[in-house]
Amino acid sequence: MALATDNTQGMSWHRTATSRFLDKGFFWLTAAFGIGVGIILLAIAFQVGRDAIPSIQKFGLGFLTATRWNPVEDIYGAWTQIYGTLVTSFMALLLAVPVGVGVAIVLSEDFLPPRLQKPLVFMVELLAAIPSVVYGLWGIFVLAPLLQGPAMWFYKTFAGVPVLGSLFSTPPTGRGVYIAGIILAIMILPIISAISRDALVAVPLELRQAAYGLGASRWETLFRVIIPAAFSGIVGGVMLALGRAMGETMAVTMLIGNSSNPSPSLFAQGSTISSLLANQFAEADGLQVSSLMYAALVLFGLTLLVNILAELLVSRVKLKM
Amino acid sequence: MTPNLESALQTDTVFRTDNLDIYYGSFKAVRDVTMEIPKNAITAFIGPSGCGKSTVIRCFNRLNDLIKSFHIDGKIFYKGQDLYASDVDPVEVRRQIGMVFQKPNPFPKSIYDNIAFGPRLLGYKGDMDELVERSIKSAALWDDVKDKLKSLGTDLSGGQQQRLCIARAIAVQPDVILMDEPCAALDPISTLKVEDLLQELKENYTIVIVTHNMQQASRSSDYTAFFNVQANEKGQRTGYIVEYDRTEVIFQSPKHKATQEYVSGRFG
Amino acid sequence: MTSQDFSLSSGRSLKRSQMSFKTLFSNVMTGIAFACAIIALIPLVALLYYLLINGFARLGPQLFTQLPPPPYQPTSPQFNTGGFGNAFIGTLMTVGIASAISIPFGVFASIFLSEFARDTKLADSINFFTNVLSGVPSIVMGVFAYGAIVLTTKSYSAMAAGVALAVLMLPTIVRTATEALESVPKELRQAAFGLGATNYQTILGVVLPAAIPGIITGVMLGVARAAGETAPVIFTALFNNFWNLDPWKPTATLSALVFNFAGTPYKNWQQLAWSAALVLVALVLIANILSRWITQRKR
Numbered sequence: 001m002a003l004a005t006d007n008t009q010g011m012s013w014h015r016t017a018t019s020r021f022l023d024k025g026f027f028w029l030t031a032a033f034g035i036g037v038g039i040i041l042l043a044i045a046f047q048v049g050r051d052a053i054p055s056i057q058k059f060g061l062g063f064l065t066a067t068r069w070n071p072v073e074d075i076y077g078a079w080t081q082i083y084g085t086l087v088t089s090f091m092a093l094l095l096a097v098p099v100g101v102g103v104a105i106v107l108s109e110d111f112l113p114p115r116l117q118k119p120l121v122f123m124v125e126l127l128a129a130i131p132s133v134v135y136g137l138w139g140i141f142v143l144a145p146l147l148q149g150p151a152m153w154f155y156k157t158f159a160g161v162p163v164l165g166s167l168f169s170t171p172p173t174g175r176g177v178y179i180a181g182i183i184l185a186i187m188i189l190p191i192i193s194a195i196s197r198d199a200l201v202a203v204p205l206e207l208r209q210a211a212y213g214l215g216a217s218r219w220e221t222l223f224r225v226i227i228p229a230a231f232s233g234i235v236g237g238v239m240l241a242l243g244r245a246m247g248e249t250m251a252v253t254m255l256i257g258n259s260s261n262p263s264p265s266l267f268a269q270g271s272t273i274s275s276l277l278a279n280q281f282a283e284a285d286g287l288q289v290s291s292l293m294y295a296a297l298v299l300f301g302l303t304l305l306v307n308i309l310a311e312l313l314v315s316r317v318k319l320k321m
Numbered sequence: 322m323t324p325n326l327e328s329a330l331q332t333d334t335v336f337r338t339d340n341l342d343i344y345y346g347s348f349k350a351v352r353d354v355t356m357e358i359p360k361n362a363i364t365a366f367i368g369p370s371g372c373g374k375s376t377v378i379r380c381f382n383r384l385n386d387l388i389k390s391f392h393i394d395g396k397i398f399y400k401g402q403d404l405y406a407s408d409v410d411p412v413e414v415r416r417q418i419g420m421v422f423q424k425p426n427p428f429p430k431s432i433y434d435n436i437a438f439g440p441r442l443l444g445y446k447g448d449m450d451e452l453v454e455r456s457i458k459s460a461a462l463w464d465d466v467k468d469k470l471k472s473l474g475t476d477l478s479g480g481q482q483q484r485l486c487i488a489r490a491i492a493v494q495p496d497v498i499l500m501d502e503p504c505a506a507l508d509p510i511s512t513l514k515v516e517d518l519l520q521e522l523k524e525n526y527t528i529v530i531v532t533h534n535m536q537q538a539s540r541s542s543d544y545t546a547f548f549n550v551q552a553n554e555k556g557q558r559t560g561y562i563v564e565y566d567r568t569e570v571i572f573q574s575p576k577h578k579a580t581q582e583y584v585s586g587r588f589g
Numbered sequence: 590m591t592s593q594d595f596s597l598s599s600g601r602s603l604k605r606s607q608m609s610f611k612t613l614f615s616n617v618m619t620g621i622a623f624a625c626a627i628i629a630l631i632p633l634v635a636l637l638y639y640l641l642i643n644g645f646a647r648l649g650p651q652l653f654t655q656l657p658p659p660p661y662q663p664t665s666p667q668f669n670t671g672g673f674g675n676a677f678i679g680t681l682m683t684v685g686i687a688s689a690i691s692i693p694f695g696v697f698a699s700i701f702l703s704e705f706a707r708d709t710k711l712a713d714s715i716n717f718f719t720n721v722l723s724g725v726p727s728i729v730m731g732v733f734a735y736g737a738i739v740l741t742t743k744s745y746s747a748m749a750a751g752v753a754l755a756v757l758m759l760p761t762i763v764r765t766a767t768e769a770l771e772s773v774p775k776e777l778r779q780a781a782f783g784l785g786a787t788n789y790q791t792i793l794g795v796v797l798p799a800a801i802p803g804i805i806t807g808v809m810l811g812v813a814r815a816a817g818e819t820a821p822v823i824f825t826a827l828f829n830n831f832w833n834l835d836p837w838k839p840t841a842t843l844s845a846l847v848f849n850f851a852g853t854p855y856k857n858w859q860q861l862a863w864s865a866a867l868v869l870v871a872l873v874l875i876a877n878i879l880s881r882w883i884t885q886r887k888r
Contacts, residue, residue: 019787026789027705033694034701037763038715040756041722044733051736102625110389111619122881127633129810129873131817133847134866138636140851141643141859186632193629206426210486213384214439214493215416217611219618224438229429240724247726249820250848274728274820281735281824282745289740296732300725307724311717402603409603417603 048300052293063294069260069276071284076291078273078298080262084177085272085299088252089245091181092188097238100192104234105222107193108200121197128190136254139183144174144255151178155267172267175257181266183251188241195240195314199233200226232313239310243303249274273299333360335497335527336381341395343376345388350376351560354395356546363519363528365538365568368548368583373560374531377548378499380404381529382418383411400496416443419490423502425482427474427489432457432466435474435485439493452492460488461518480511487518491526498522500530504537516541535584538568545571547580644867647860652868653677657830657846660855671857673865675832676841679747682834683826683842684815686751687758692808694755695762696797702763703770704792716767723760730756731821739825747833747840750826757818758811765810769803770796806880813876817869819844843869 055063059076066077106112107121151172158168172178203226211221227234257269258279271279273295281292334357341354351373358364366374376385383404385391397404404414416439427435436453445452453470457463462484466477474485483503490498504512512534519528519541532538538545546565552558564571564580575581651672658671698715706712734753739745773796781791819842827839828849843865850862 023787023789026792030697030701030705033697034699034706034712034715036694037698037722037759038718040759041718041725044725044729044756047733047736048729051740099625099629102622103629106622106626111622122877123633126874126877129814129877130636131814131819131844131866131869131873133817133819133844133851134640134870135636137847137851137862137866138639142635142639143632186636189629190633204426206422206424207428209384209387209420209422210426210428210489211438212387213382213415213420213422214442214489215412215414216438216442217412217615219615220442220611224442225428243724243726247728249726249728250844254848254851274726277728277732278820278823281732282827293732293736296729300729303724303726303729304721307721310724311720315717399603404603413603 045297045300048293048297052290052297054287055290055294058287059291059294063291064298067262071280071288074287076288076294078276078291078295080260081271081273081276081295082298083262084256084270085246085274085302087266087270088177088181088184088256088272089242091178091266092184092245093238093242095182095185096189096192096241100189100241101196101234103189103193104196104200108197109218109222121194124190124194124197128194132187132248132250133254135183135187136251139179139251139255143183144179147179147182148172148174151176151267166264167266170263170265170268173257173269175255175269176267177256177270178266180252180256180270180272183255184245184248187248187251188245191241191244192237195237196230196234199230199237202233203229236310236313239306239313243306243310246272246306247274247299247303249278253278334358335360335400336529337398338377339396339398341377341380341393341397343373343380343385344390344392344394346390348557349559353561356562356565358527358529359544360527361523361525362543363523363530363541364544364546365542366529366531366546366548367533367535367538368560368563369550370533371558371560372548372550374546374548375501376560378501378529378531381497381499382415382420384415384420386411416493417495418497418499419493419495421483421486421490421498421500421503423505425479425486425506427477427482427485429473429475431471432474432477432485433470435489436492439489443493456488456492457485459491459522460484461514461521462488478511480507480514483507483511483515484518487515487522491522495526497527497529500528502531502533505533512537535572535586539572539584542568544568547571547575547577547583549579549583640863640867640870643860643863644870645864647864648867652861652864656832657850657861658857660853660858671861673841673843673846673861675829676843676846676865677868679826679829679833679840679842680816680844682747682836682840683750683754683822684812686748686836687754687815688808688812690751690755691758691762691811695759695807696766696804699763699766699770700792700797702767704788704796707771719760719763722756723764726820727753727757727818728820730754731823731825734821734825742837744837745825745827745839747826747836747838750822750840750842751836753821753825754815754818757821758815761811761814762804762807765807766800766804769800769807772803773799802883802886806883809876809880813873816872817844819848823848 055076059066063077064082065079067079068075068077069080070076103124107117107124112120155168155172159165207225207229208221211225216224252272253275256271256275258271258275259269260271261268263270277292277296280288284292336358338354338356341351342349343351354377366378368374379385380393380397381399381404393405399414399418403409428438430438433453436456437449440449440452454463457466462481465481466485474482477485483506487498487503504515507515516537519530522528530542544566545568547563548560549563550558550560564575564577571580572584575584651670652674653672654674655670655672656675657673702712702715706715730753733756734749738749738752777795777799778791781795786794822842823845826842826845828845829839829841833840847862847865847869850858853859
């Protein structure tokens with residue numbers, strides 16, 4: 001904390017006590033808030049963890065693998081929701097990563113004139129800021145009806161196929177895991193393309209010139225030099241998007257159907273940890289609240305893990321460039 | 322302007338430019354470059370900052386194509402072929418005319434992979450280990466790196482990085498190596514090493530080098546072109562060639578006063 | 590070494606070969622990249638299109654002054670009454686509470702980060718935690734506020750939602766304010782110290798005012814995000830069909846209204862949901878454009 005006094009030492013000989021007190025006080029005030037920001041994360045973990053204790057004591061780690069979520073009998077297990085969270089998130093990544101990286105490449109190279117490129121970049125950033133509930137609203141009234149036809153075709157064509165067929169084994173309805181996965185893909189697309197674009201643009205011009213100077217074409221330069229150099233940044237962006245997808249609540253809650261029955265089918269209705277929380281918190285009490293807290297703790301831990309990994313990857317890129 | 326280079330130039334010409342004007346948008350960066358660059362010799366471009374010497378050298382392998390507003394008037398011939406003809410592929414041009422840049426720019430890959438990058442692009446089917454070794458040896462870097470070919474090229478010292486970049490350019494066996502101030506970012510000892518290397522390379526390659534360092538030009542090159550810059554009434558600065566001749570003529574008995582002043586260090 | 594043993598590069602033509610595999614590969618890849626861009630644009634353009642069409646259908650001043658209409662009401666123009674005035678006030682109230690908590694908290698924290706602890710290990714780790722905090726799902730903030738406030742006061746309240754949204758806004762504010770403070774030139778600080786100003790006089794009197802545009806940018810982005818957030822609100826502020834100005838009582842918000850009304854079968858409530866969504870998106874749009882304008886003017 002020696003930093004704080006550096007600036008004042010030279011003039012302290014005719015400072016009043018009040019002035020010195022104010023200076024010290026100001027420093028400690030800002031320090032308290034600064035450190036406060038750092039420990040909020042701990043405060044959240046502590047608060048949620050404490051309220052989850054009764055459920056942790058009752059169900060233990062079995063909570064993570066049990067598939068029954070039954071408020072009537074007061075028996076809780078969150079595997080269905082954990083599975084739903086993972087399936088929707090990975091489905092979203094599967095759809096959004098190739099498209100998002102493609103968009104990032106188009107927006108980082110000079111394919112488009114700057115007059116067209118700049119507004120597009122701005123639009124991508126803006127779309128990342130549209131509230132989740134608006135995507136949900138659009139999903140209910142536009143996307144879900146639109147997906148009915150293709151989903152039915154998929155069901156009729158693939159339901160009988162062994163292994164793969166189990167993914168499409170139930171008839172699609174207006175709500176379901178697949179719609180949630182698709183809306184999540186649309187929502188995380190702007191994040192992936194914005195961060196991937198940043199990583200691609202940050203690759204030093206010299207490397208690009210070196211590759212061109214050796215006679216590499218544009219795509220050879222991209223595949224052999226630029227994308228490898230930006231790779232950890234792109235992966236960081238994908239991880240951030242995964243964290244967002246796992247925690248995303250409103251659009252998923254509005255479209256997934258909120259069924260606690262486990263099913264491997266993408267066309268079945270399902271639930272995620274966050275949709276469970278959104279649906280049940282307002283009407284819960286007793287052990288159910290505690291179990292919801294436990295589920296929230298699981299979600300918190302999952303996203304924390306993903307985000308810390310992403311943060312380390314993205315900051316490593318910043319250091320290198 | 323026709324350089325008066327007597328018989329030396331009649332042997333073999335690699336580049337010939339014909340009233341070359343270079344523009345960025347409507348801004349004329351360089352005007353009226355007419356010159357011939359001979360084979361298996363070192364030709365140096367010298368001149369004050371902003372005189373367009375780097376701009377000209379980047380026209381020789383069409384690296385300026387990467388800048389949207391760039392265009393030229395006039396012609397550049399490479400071994401008799403019009404470099405800017407519409408059916409010429411700039412990528413192909415760059416495969417035959419290598420370039421070494423001001424700042425060493427190794428890829429963040431291993432030393433081996435840096436060298437092998439170009440040959441792999443070309444689909445080289447021969448003995449890659451042998452080619453890598455030969456290229457590194459040609460760049461006088463073998464003793465420094467022979468035990469650590471798998472370590473990152475970016476971990477080498479600045480001078481070693483630049484010789485790695487030269488080795489990387491050599492690996493595709495170009496006809497010409499363009500060097501844009503290759504020693505600007507190096508310490509004096511590394512600079513001397515690169516200069517020694519230039520003398521060895523000129524037996525097999527034609528070298529065009531842009532340099533700020535007049536001793537370097539006088540020590541290393543066979544021919545020297547002195548560029549200067551002139552501002553018009555709107556304040557736009559356009560570069561042009563003042564004098565182009567054998568290096569000893571430029572440095573000992575230049576015909577123009579500006580050249581005399583520049584090489585004796587009175588301006589620039 | 591001679592160049593004959595390397596037949597690949599020397600003596601080849603410079604001509605472009607139209608039929609080569611490489612040209613084909615380049616063209617195909619460029620095609621794929623553009624296809625990606627178009628695939629990405631379709632849903633996003635469709636979203637904005639439907640939002641505008643459906644959102645404007647009912648837009649008018651009554652939206653902001655009236656309570657929600659009873660359901661089943663026909664949607665013909667003469668019945669086009671009712672609005673989300675209570676939810677609009679509720680959003681202002683919850684976001685206001687969140688701002689009142691997070692702005693001073695965040696600005697003081699960034700003063701510490703930029704003025705006292707810059708380039709120290711402590712600042713690095715606080716920045717790291719801030720970034721991780723910004724990735725915590727918003728619903729977890731809601732769970733936190735539920736445990737900390739709803740359970741202790743035994744009532745859903747605007748205050749609980751405000752706390753959840755404050756935690757949500759904090760990382761944005763800290764990050765932008767720290768950036769803004771750090772970009773204030775060193776000379777300005779030296780000038781103030783040279784005149785005998787103390788630390789807090791320099792910071793509050795000179796550095797902070799110079800950084801205000803950047804801080805406002807961060808606050809606007811934070812406010813816009815908080816206004817649209819739904820997950821941390823639906824079980825902290827809950828909802829309220831009537832006017833409420835008491836921060837300790839359940840309160841309607843625009844985002845919760847979109848969620849609640851979108852799921853109903855009533856046409857007029859669905860229309861209200863679209864209009865509320867349009868208001869929220871307009872807020873985000875305005876905040877982003879303004880913040881861009883402010884940062885560009887500064888440069």
